[in-house]
Amino acid sequence: MCGITGWVSYDRDLGTESATLDAMTETMACRGPDDRGTWTGGPAALGHRRLAIIDLPGGRQPMTAATPDGTVALVYSGETYNFTELRRDLTAAGHRFTTDSDTEVVLRGYLQWGDSVAERLNGMYAFAVWDGRHDRLVMVRDRMGIKPFYYYPTPDGVLFGSEPKAVLANPLARRRVTADGLRELFTFVMTPGHAVWDGMREVEPGTVVTVDRSGIRTRVYWRLETRPHPDDRDTTVATVRGLLEDIVRRQLVADVPRCTLLSGGLDSSAMTALAARELARRGERVRSFAVDFAGQSENFVADELRATPDTPYVHDVARSADTEHQDIVLDAHALADPEIRAKVVRARDLPMGFGDMDASLYLLFRSIRDHSTVALSGESADEVFGGYQQFFDEEARRADTFPWLVRHARHFGDDTDVMRPDLTRALNLPAYVADAHRSAVAGVERLEGESDLEFRMRRMSHLHLTRFVRALLDRKDRMSMAVGLEVRVPFCDHRLVEYVYNAPWELKSFDGREKSLLREATADVLPRSVYDRVKSPYPSTQDPKYALALQDHAKELLARPGHPVFDLVDRERLSRAAHHDAPVSTQAARRGLEKALDLALWLDLYQPELVLG
Template sequence: MCGITGWVSFDRDLRAEKTALDAMTETMACRGPDDRGVWAEGPAALGHRRLAIIDLPGGRQPMTAGTPHGTVALVYSGETYNFTELRRELTGRGHRFTTDSDTEVVLRGYLEWGEALPERLNGMYAFAVWDGRADKLLMVRDRMGIKPFYFHPTADGVLFGSEPKAILANPLARRRVKLDGLRELFTMIKTPGHAVWDGMREVEPGTVVTVDRDGVRTRRYWELETRPHTDDRDTTVARVRTLLDDIVRRQLVADVPRCTLLSGGLDSSALTALGARQLAGDGEKIRSFAVDFAGQTENFVADELRGTPDTPFVHDVARTSGTDHQDIVLDAQALADPAIREKVVRARDLPAGFGDMDASLHLLFRAIREHSTVALSGESADEVFGGYLQFFDERARTADAFPWLVTMGRHFGEDADVLRPELNRSLDLPAYVADGYRDAVAGIRRLDGESDFEYRMRRISHLHLTRFVRVLLDRKDRASMAVGLEVRVPFCDHRLVEYVYNTPWALKSYDGREKTLLREATADVLPRSVYDRVKSPYPSTQDPKYAAALQDQARDLLARTGHPVFDLVDPDRLRRAAEREAPMTGQGDRRGLERALDLALWLDLYRPEIVLD
């Protein structure tokens, strides 16, 4: 796992631009604390920061291969889980390897298969190849968008990086955000390709972006396709288990300490149990970590989102699977610490607005990094198997809208609550979201003979797998890589995603419960308590002291009357939230406060030019 960056400029020799390349590369230091490297030749310059996971002595980057017609250079972030098979095939084709790294397999794979390489990869990755034989750059992103990748076209080429901060470090990139960028920021729909920053784009998941003297071209090598499902129930359950066993086995490969993120829910518990069983066969014990809040288990109050505290279920799994377990217990003071908020905003390059859930994720990962370098996460199982409330909420099922916005709107309210009324009118978020929804559902193919209900559930699944999950994957990547921790997401394996997506809802939830296929496929390794547990989202603190600390910080912000945040935030609305006397124990109560504080900090740190016309 690493951070990559680079610059292609067909009108200059970038060997003379070392200062700018170094600055871009150093912004990725947190993603790659173990090593750094830069390479430049003519119109191309590449930078790399390395987090060593496989072949610790080898695998240094940028990695190059000389050919009779020019140099091919690679910077790569991520993991290719089928690199052993690919290496064997490439060796049979005459390639000779000097390292044991998956990076060299990707480089040699490009020399052998060219632009057809991505179709052969199983993994999470974002990589760039400069092909000096044809003076062209290829930027490639994994199918599900697990690893982030951004680019910024220039007058004579392109800037790119794992995160926007790498691009913004180059003088050619302006720190400017227009209305459309704010619209994307204040919604939760993840428009493909949108990067918020003006002039910047995301390399879309499952695509190859090629840059040469003729300009920029994009080719999609993978998308979520509709296919008939012919397996019966027992065969489907067995197939899911076979895939999970293979995926977990591949994703446990590392030359550094590994662990699992354990919440006590079905997803993380299944991965932990499968991982523990596989490592036990090798005489190893897997580590597991969970986040908890001081006093939460003893004082937990059930609500519509969370019916039970996590910790008792976490401990059941740890006992059943024999993990080496540790709870990471956080208090309100740590969660509300402005220094932690700053780290979160810097990690995201944006005021993300997830509040204490972002803070707790950062603190959890920071604590884990003291013990492990690789962690397996249950992220995306809800999108793949259908675990969220909106999959069962009739209002969300039948609305011509993003289903999570229908459900979440009842719990969290609108992000726009603290924005200035005139800004809300300019943004017109309902129209932006409606346009995004129409674009999102336009290409979803219906099977011949598929019922109206099954097609509706297919659309909901497709929206979650192509829009919603990308919000959460980006959040998890940034939070983990900000502390040099690699988080792997087994449920994003494209083979599993394709298979389960095309499984009819009647099989995905044949007993009327969420994630039935996953529950039955892993029933033999789960404690009964977890098998029977109802879905509970990522935990959030209920401690009123956390909200009280936010109110104190909001009052301090209100005292800074000339702060540019008040070009966006209505001070009267923020003041009402800051002076509210009723206890605020839920996320919805605090959302306006957290959004305003995040925005103010982002403006202080990044000094963006905000264009409101």
């Protein structure tokens, strides 16, 4: 894991731009606290911050290879889980290695196969190769978009980085957000390639972006494809189990302490139990960590989203799998702390407005980092196996929009209630969402003979795997890397994603419950309580002191009437929420306060130029 950045400028020698390259590189210090390195060669400059995971002394970057026709230099972020097999293949082809790192395998793989090395990698990665033989930059992102990657075309080349902050540190990049960027920010549609910042783009998942003197080209090397699924139930369950065991075994490889994130739900419990079995074979115990809130288990109030608190189930799994477990208990003061809110906004480069769920994830990861450098997460199983409530909601199934928006509106109301009405009218967010949905479903392929229900569920699955999951993966990456913790996501292994995506819905829900295939494939390692537990989302604090703190912070913001946030936020609406007699209790009202506070901090920290016309 690491942070990468760079600059290609065909009209200048970047050897004279070391100060700018250093500034870009240092924005990635949190992603790579263990080492830093830069490299320049003619029109190219590369920067790297390292979080050392594999081959601690030998994996320094930028990593270069001299060839008779020029230098090839690599900056790489992520993990390649099949690097051992690739190393054998490359050794057989005549390559000689000087380190034990997966980074050198990727570099040598590029020398052997060019940008087709991407098709051979199993892992999470974002990397850039400067190929001095052809004066060409090649940027590659993993299939599911686990690792972030951004680029910014310039008149004579390109800027790039793991996060927008690296790109924005270069004076060529304008800190500008247009109306279209605000539309992306205020909806939850995750348009592929969209970076919110004007002029900036994401390297899309499963894509190679090539830059040379003739311009910028993209090549898609992987996409989610519709294929027949010939396997019966027993074979499918056995295949899922076999894949999971192989994936977990591969993703436990590290030369630093590792652990699992345990919520007591099916996904993290299954992953933790499989990891515990694998490590037990080696005579080791797995460490597990869970987030909890002060007093929540004792005072928990069930609602439509969360029927049960997590902690009892967490402890059942910890006992069953014999993990070395620790609860990370957070209080309302820490969750509402403006300094933590600022760290979250800086980590995400945008005001996402996820409030206590972002803050708690950041604080959880910060605590874990005192003990481990690598964590395995159950993230993305709901998208892969069909675990969200909207998969079983007839209105969401049939709606001509993103299914999660149907559920979200029902439980949280309108997130833009705190925004200025004239702004929301001008942005016309419903039309933006409708256009995004039409584009998102246009390319979903239907199997010959597939029933209307099966095709409807295929489209839902496709939307979750190509849109919804990317928001959660980005959140996970930013919160973890902000504290130098690598979080791996076994359920995003592309082999598992391809296989389960093409399993018919009647197989995915054969017992009428969510994630039937995953539950059955891991039944033997789960406590009965977890096997029977109904899906519960990531936890959110119920402590009224948190809402009171939000109101106090909103009052402080209202005392600054000239703050630019009021170009976006309606003062009267914010005032009503801040001065409500009773603590704000509804999730919708809380989210409105959180959104306003995040926006204000973002404007203070980034000072973007907002172009709303």
